[in-house]
Amino acid sequence: QSALTQPPSASGSPGQSVTISCAGTSSDVGGFNSVSWYQQHPGKAPKLMIYEVTKRPSGVPDRFSGSKSGNTASLTVSGLQAEDEADYYCTSYAGSNNLVFGGGTKLTVL
């Protein structure tokens, strides 16, 4: 049950786009279309932003999008806004009824 690999930090200026990667293996990210992304502001509970690799829950702006290539999933935030500054976590089903999270990426809006 190894954690997925995310960059510890990412940044961009308002209006720009930023992409956060989530690297796994063929046993998790690459093996299932079950990647989700969560946004967490300091002191708050996480919030679901993307599920099943590319799907967006109701109420999540379409500036947020997800994708996957091989064993790596990605979250792209377009048109960065100040309120997007937060920690972002990816997660994937890893088979055998296990779920693994990434270590998290702190997104800074410059």
Add this chain to the structure above:
Amino acid sequence: VQLVESGGGLVQPGGSLRLSCKDSGFTFSSDWMSWVRQAPGKGLEWVAGINQDGGAKYYVDSVKGRFTISRDNAKNSLYLQMDSLRAEDTAVYYCARGMITVIDWGQGTLVTVSS
């Protein structure tokens, strides 16, 4: 806020604690439920999951044999019995709706394991 946790606190190593989560919504009995924790300043870690009728329960390796997840659909409540607690179990524990995809989170309850 639909999911409200309770039961956290300070406990000595080797001790026990029981967390509860009350769902004020209307879909509890139809939902997989999970517990996810976050150690201070660290990332999220899935701890345990349970299916709709409580017949299937799953755990991360580090808590197997020590933690027990359960639910009472008549009370719209989820529980986590934590025994043989260790310092590394110190974290905010979140009640979560879903397992593979967590669609809803509680605000969390802090568990501190320290002498």
